Amino acid sequence: MTTGPAGQGRATGAATNSAATNSTATGGAVTEPRNHLAVPDADADEQTDGRFGRVLRLQALQIVLILAVIMIIFSVLNPDAFLSWFNIRGIVVNTSILAVLGVGMTFVIITGGIDLSVGSVLVLSGVLADKAMAAAGGQGWGVAGIGVLVACAAGLACGLVNGVLVAKAKVPPLIVTLGTLGAALGIAQIITGGIDLRDAPEVLVDTVGFGNLVGQVPTLSVIALVVVVLGIVLLHRTRFGLYTFAIGSNPEAGRRVGVKVNRHLIKVYALAGLLAGFAGLLNLAFFQSTTIAGQSNTNLNVIAGVVIGGTSLFGGAGSVFGTVIGLFIPSTLQNGFVILGVQPFWQQVVVGAVLIAAVYVDQARRAAAQRGTSARTSILSHFGIGARRDTT
Numbered sequence: 363m364t365t366g367p368a369g370q371g372r373a374t375g376a377a378t379n380s381a382a383t384n385s386t387a388t389g390g391a392v393t394e395p396r397n398h399l400a401v402p403d404a405d406a407d408e409q410t411d412g413r414f415g416r417v418l419r420l421q422a423l424q425i426v427l428i429l430a431v432i433m434i435i436f437s438v439l440n441p442d443a444f445l446s447w448f449n450i451r452g453i454v455v456n457t458s459i460l461a462v463l464g465v466g467m468t469f470v471i472i473t474g475g476i477d478l479s480v481g482s483v484l485v486l487s488g489v490l491a492d493k494a495m496a497a498a499g500g501q502g503w504g505v506a507g508i509g510v511l512v513a514c515a516a517g518l519a520c521g522l523v524n525g526v527l528v529a530k531a532k533v534p535p536l537i538v539t540l541g542t543l544g545a546a547l548g549i550a551q552i553i554t555g556g557i558d559l560r561d562a563p564e565v566l567v568d569t570v571g572f573g574n575l576v577g578q579v580p581t582l583s584v585i586a587l588v589v590v591v592l593g594i595v596l597l598h599r600t601r602f603g604l605y606t607f608a609i610g611s612n613p614e615a616g617r618r619v620g621v622k623v624n625r626h627l628i629k630v631y632a633l634a635g636l637l638a639g640f641a642g643l644l645n646l647a648f649f650q651s652t653t654i655a656g657q658s659n660t661n662l663n664v665i666a667g668v669v670i671g672g673t674s675l676f677g678g679a680g681s682v683f684g685t686v687i688g689l690f691i692p693s694t695l696q697n698g699f700v701i702l703g704v705q706p707f708w709q710q711v712v713v714g715a716v717l718i719a720a721v722y723v724d725q726a727r728r729a730a731a732q733r734g735t736s737a738r739t740s741i742l743s744h745f746g747i748g749a750r751r752d753t754t
Contacts (some may be wrong), residue, residue, distance in 0.1 A: 424672075425670065425671055425672060425684055425687045425688060425691075426687055428691065428716075429687055429690055429691055429694065432691065432694050432695065432698070433694060435698075436694070436697075436698035436701065436702070439698075439702060440701050440702060443701045444697075444698060444701055447578065449697065449701070451578060451580065452697065453690070453693050453694055453697050454580070454583050455580050455582055455583055455648075456693050456697075457586075457686075457689050457690055457693045458580075458582050458583045458585070458586035458644070459582075459586070459641050459644050459645055459648065460660070460663060460664055460667065460689045460693075461586045461589070461590055461685075461686050461689055462585075462586050462589050462590075462637050462640060462641040462644065463480050463484070463637060463638055463641050463660070463664045464664050464667055464668055464671075464682075464685040464686065464688075464689050465589055465590060465592075465593035465637055465682055465685070466480070466521075466593075466633050466634030466635070466636070466637035466638060467480065467634060467664050467665060467668050467685070468593070468597070468668050468671075468673050468680050468681070468682050468685045469593075469597065469606055469630045469633055469634060470535075470630055470631060470634050471665075471668055471669070471673050471674075471675060471677070471680060472597075472606050472607060472610045472673060472674075472677060472678065472679070472680045473606055473609045473610045473627060473630055473677055474609070474610045474613075474676065474677025474678070475528060475535035475627070475630075475631070475677075476535045476536055476539060476665070476675075477524065477535070477539045477631065477634050477661070478536070478539040478540050478543045478661050478665075479520065479524065479539040479540075479542040479543040479546060479638075479661065480634065480638045480641075480660065480661050480664060481543070481657040481658065481659075481660030481661040481664075482542070482543045482544070482545075482546035482547040482550070482657070482661075483516075483517050483520045483521075483542070483546050483635055483638040483639065483642070484517075484638050484639075484641050484642040484645055484657055484660065485546070485547060485550045485642065485652060485653070485654055485657050486516060486520070486546040486547070486549055486550040486642070487512075487513040487514075487516040487517045487520075487638065487639035487640075487641075487642030487643065488513065488642035488643065488645055488646040488652045488653070489550045489553055489554055489559060489652050489654070490512050490513065490516045490553075491509040491510070491512045491513035491516070491642065491643050491646060492509070492559040492560075492561045492562065492646060492652055493553065493559070493561075494508050494509060494512040495508055495509040495512075495561055495562065495563060496559070496561035500563065501563045501564045501565055502563065502565060503565055505563050506563050506565055506566040509562070509563070509566065509643055509646075510640075510643055513639045513640060513642045513643040513646075514636055514639045514640050514643075515639070516639050516642075517635045517636050517637070517638045517639015517640065517641075517642065518632055518635050518636045518639060519635070520542060520546055520635045520638070520639070521631045521632040521633065521634050521635015521636060521638070522628065522631070522632050522635065523542060524538055524539055524542055524631040524634075524635065525627055525628035525629070525630065525631030525632050525635075526628055528627055528628075528631060529623075529624040529625070529627040529628050529631075530624060530628075543661070547654075550652070550654055551654065554652065554654065556654065557654075558651045558652045558653065558654055558655075559651070559652045560650055560651050560652075562646050562647055562650055566643075566646075566647045567647055567650055569581060570582055570585065570644065570647040570648075571647035571648040571649075571650065572648075582644060582647070582648060585644065586644075589637065589640075590682060590683075590686055593682040594681075594682045594683060597681070597682055598681070602626075602629070605621050605626050606626070606630060607678060607679075608621055609621065609623055609626060609627065609677075610674075610677030610678035610679070611677065611678035612678075645657075663689075663692060664689070666688075666692065666713055666717050667685060667688040667689035667691070667692060668680070668685045668688060668689075669688070669717055669720050669721060669724075670688035670691055670713075670716055670717055670720050671683075671684030671685040671686070671687055671688025671689070672684035672685075672688070672720075672724075673685060674724050674728070675721060675724070676724070676725075676728060679724075691713070691716065692709060692713045695709045695712055695713065696709045
């Protein structure tokens with residue numbers, strides 16, 4: 363991605379500061395940066411441990427390791443049931459719709475906001491799409507296409523309302539989205555009389571809801587994967603993602619370098635609403651129902667997955683990949699508890715504990731950074747793994 367003059371200026375400033383620091387340390391002579399791989403008297407074991415420690419400190423890898431440990435435990439306790447293709451496929455499918463919601467939620471939380479309305483927007487979008495497809499009549503792709511457009515439009519409208527109220531009216535995101543949570547669900551119940559609708563075309567149910575793209579690979583999960591990949595590219599490879607991180611880190615600094623903060627916030631909440639609307643259609647195709655009463659915990663499950671995946675509730679840090687892994691953790695726990703005959707309510711206890719631990723580690727890391735220290739406050743470093751050795 364090509365950087366503008368502002369980006370070049372910041373890079374030049376950083377280089378100048380670095381050079382000045384080196385000059386001061388060497389009595390006025392600017393030295394070349396040291397290559398730690400070429401230090402002749404460094405201990406090889408310490409170098410290896412240092413590189414291994416840096417890898418272990420990568421937050422995304424830590425989340426993957428936690429998921430791997432959970433899967434290993436369930437695999438040892440009941441390998442025949444847990445490691446079966448049918449069971450693994452079920453976990454992936456159950457996480458797919460949450461992953462679509464998680465992409466939009468990641469962007470919102472990186473800006474320092476929150477969106478509690480995604481579950482209700484999902485329901486409302488599914489209801490409106492069902493009504494539109496029933497009015498159009500038929501069971502073909504034309505009718506299904508109408509449903510896609512209506513669901514996405516409904517979600518986009520809800521997201522725009524959230525964004526305008528947050529960015530322009532300066533209402534806290536928690537209050538705005540709490541209000542739209544109740545409003546969207548209430549409108550859906552008014553339209554349906556509180557009764558689930560079941561008018562999804564057969565082609566939508568058979569192809570998207572229960573169909574397989576290749577072999578036993580579910581179409582629903584492939585669609586979710588495409589959304590996730592697009593989300594990763596948008597967040598980490600475009601100016602839109604750069605501005606999202608900038609607003610979450612320091613919105614005032616973003617304004618000073620030309621970022622239209624209010625406009626970008628509206629776009630971020632609109633994106634979250636759009637994906638919630640699309641998830642509403644996927645939910646309708648999978649469950650063959652609008653599931654009005656079944657989405658009460660969807661918003662909390664998505665937020666928990668995003669935070670467990672490493673996105674900071676304080677804004678300015680996060681990744682879509684981490685979100686997806688974070689969403690797999692609750693789904694895997696629930697699935698494993700069912701297989702082992704453990705009450706699934708324990709899943710909420712474990713997820714709650716992991717969520718609190720993730721927020722604590724994030725808060726400790728931010729506190730260390732604000733103190734100007736080089737301390738590493740990752741999950742693994744609390745147990746002495748991957749810590750730096752003092753070679754001075």
